[in-house]
Amino acid sequence: MGLIAIKNGRIVTASDDYQADILVKDGRVETIARQLPLAPDVQSYDAGGLLVLPGGVDVHTHIDWEFGAARTADTFYTASMAAAFGGTTTIIDFCNQPPGRSPLLGLEDWHRRRANASVDVGAHMILLDVNDQALADMKTLIEREGVTSFKLFMAYPGVLMVDDGALFKAMRVAAHKSALICVHAENGPVIKVLADEAVARGDLAPRYHALTRPSLMEGEATHRAIRLAELAGAPLYIVHLSAGEALAAVVEARDQALPIYAETCPHYLFLTREEYERAAFEGAKYVMTPPLRDRSHQERLWRGLKTDDLQVVSTDHCPFCFNEQPYGLKFSKQQGANDFSKIPNGAPGLETRMALLFDGGVGERRMSLNRFVELTATAPAKLFGLFPRKGTIAVGSDADIVLLDPEESWTINASTHHSRVDYSLFEGRRVRGRVKKVFLRGNLIVDGERWHGREGLGQFLARRAFNVPY
Ligand code: URP
Ligand code: ZN
Ligand code: ZN
Numbered sequence: 001m002g003l004i005a006i007k008n009g010r011i012v013t014a015s016d017d018y019q020a021d022i023l024v025k026d027g028r029v030e031t032i033a034r035q036l037p038l039a040p041d042v043q044s045y046d047a048g049g050l051l052v053l054p055g056g057v058d059v060h061t062h063i064d065w066e067f068g069a070a071r072t073a074d075t076f077y078t079a080s081m082a083a084a085f086g087g088t089t090t091i092i093d094f095c096n097q098p099p100g101r102s103p104l105l106g107l108e109d110w111h112r113r114r115a116n117a118s119v120d121v122g123a124h125m126i127l128l129d130v131n132d133q134a135l136a137d138m139k140t141l142i143e144r145e146g147v148t149s150f151k152l153f154m155a156y157p158g159v160l161m162v163d164d165g166a167l168f169k170a171m172r173v174a175a176h177k178s179a180l181i182c183v184h185a186e187n188g189p190v191i192k193v194l195a196d197e198a199v200a201r202g203d204l205a206p207r208y209h210a211l212t213r214p215s216l217m218e219g220e221a222t223h224r225a226i227r228l229a230e231l232a233g234a235p236l237y238i239v240h241l242s243a244g245e246a247l248a249a250v251v252e253a254r255d256q257a258l259p260i261y262a263e264t265c266p267h268y269l270f271l272t273r274e275e276y277e278r279a280a281f282e283g284a285k286y287v288m289t290p291p292l293r294d295r296s297h298q299e300r301l302w303r304g305l306k307t308d309d310l311q312v313v314s315t316d317h318c319p320f321c322f323n324e325q326p327y328g329l330k331f332s333k334q335q336g337a338n339d340f341s342k343i344p345n346g347a348p349g350l351e352t353r354m355a356l357l358f359d360g361g362v363g364e365r366r367m368s369l370n371r372f373v374e375l376t377a378t379a380p381a382k383l384f385g386l387f388p389r390k391g392t393i394a395v396g397s398d399a400d401i402v403l404l405d406p407e408e409s410w411t412i413n414a415s416t417h418h419s420r421v422d423y424s425l426f427e428g429r430r431v432r433g434r435v436k437k438v439f440l441r442g443n444l445i446v447d448g449e450r451w452h453g454r455e456g457l458g459q460f461l462a463r464r465a466f467n468v469p470y
Helices: 076-085 103-114 132-145 164-177 188-201 207-211 215-232 244-255 266-270 273-277 282-286 295-306 353-363 369-383
Strands: 004-012 017-025 028-033 043-046 051-054 056-061 088-096 120-126 149-153 180-184 236-238 260-264 401-411 430-440 443-447
Touching: 004 369, 004 401, 051 369, 056 076, 056 353, 056 369, 076 088, 076 430, 076 443, 088 103, 088 430, 103 120, 103 132, 132 164, 149 164, 164 180, 164 215, 180 215, 188 207, 207 273, 215 236, 215 244, 244 260, 244 295, 260 295, 266 295, 266 353, 273 282, 353 369, 353 401, 353 430
Parallel strands: 004 043, 004 051, 056 088, 088 120, 120 149, 149 180, 180 236, 236 260
Antiparallel strands: 004 017, 017 028, 051 401, 401 430, 430 443
């Protein structure tokens, strides 16, 4: 690749905000300077009037992912397009340990599937069976494979859930080897009792998904996970935090200076459980776990973003089509047409994360531009062993750069999206702030509405072990 330059833009990182030009060489930022003199062979892009931001880092996606009887609808290629058009150039995706088998086999399979990605990708390993071999394999994954974070589920008994003993054992290895344990914190067995009772009563509509997953049980599991991590001496990252009770447990732990971190997702910041009241099974589009909550939780989440008790906004992109589409029932919410407990849990979000948070966060004056960059790129890159290669614009960093027009308004509409999923949680929502150009390691992959990425352009990101980020 030749030299490229991005001129006249306003560069915003988590800490800086200034006007300068960027010279990119061999996919990395070579020079940042005012009025950079350019040789004739440099391909130059004018960023006048635009924000120049680090490419987004989304650390929570489920792409081409087996989930019980269902499979998510995106391939790594279609998900990459959705990510890139939304301003995200790095994804960390979840890879399953095959039940009863080595996590290393799961990683091999994941590498085959991720080969057509056109943004950069890393992997977290989901541990489903924490036996002695899996514990030994954790060390191999950390030391040899660049997989330095592990997800364990306290929910979904019989599908993904592990018990507290297994979670604790994995945490001890993580503590010893400097890995980060990510936990889905909901009390699975209690939720199962409530869901089974609802089904037995004939309460089968999507609204019962939310009614059988109380916020109290997210708070309880979050508290329990924190205590287990404390005993193990392990850092802990709570994924997709949705509830005030869960946030309270995180705040308490952070006040004790424990290394506890948490993310939330745009749907918890902008939507409420009223969505489950939609007619004609439409509520199924919003069936994800944890479920949408009421507005009082939302206010607490925004506060957590302000006080840095929540450090990351990720998507939990877990796309199932609403209608069957050509891909089949396996990929569709229609599996649960007659029973909410069979609706595949998960929703799309990769393409809209940055726009929603820019509009609803920066635009609504809930956060500064620097904080927006920190939440969507810098903090996730730091927590997951990618900084400063990813998550900032600095000399030596990968030239993953987004040019964003802060004034342009547009309407979110699934028909213009690049994911294979056939709906958006935010259909018809008007937002201000639009991604105009995206560079991945200096390659222009998005130019307005044009796609210039290609299958396989994305690189695998072997990540460093966990290090206290700040
Ligand atoms: O509903 C969700 N969140 N589906 C994806 C699996 C998970 O729990 O992250
Ligand atoms: Zn989860
Ligand atoms: Zn998830």
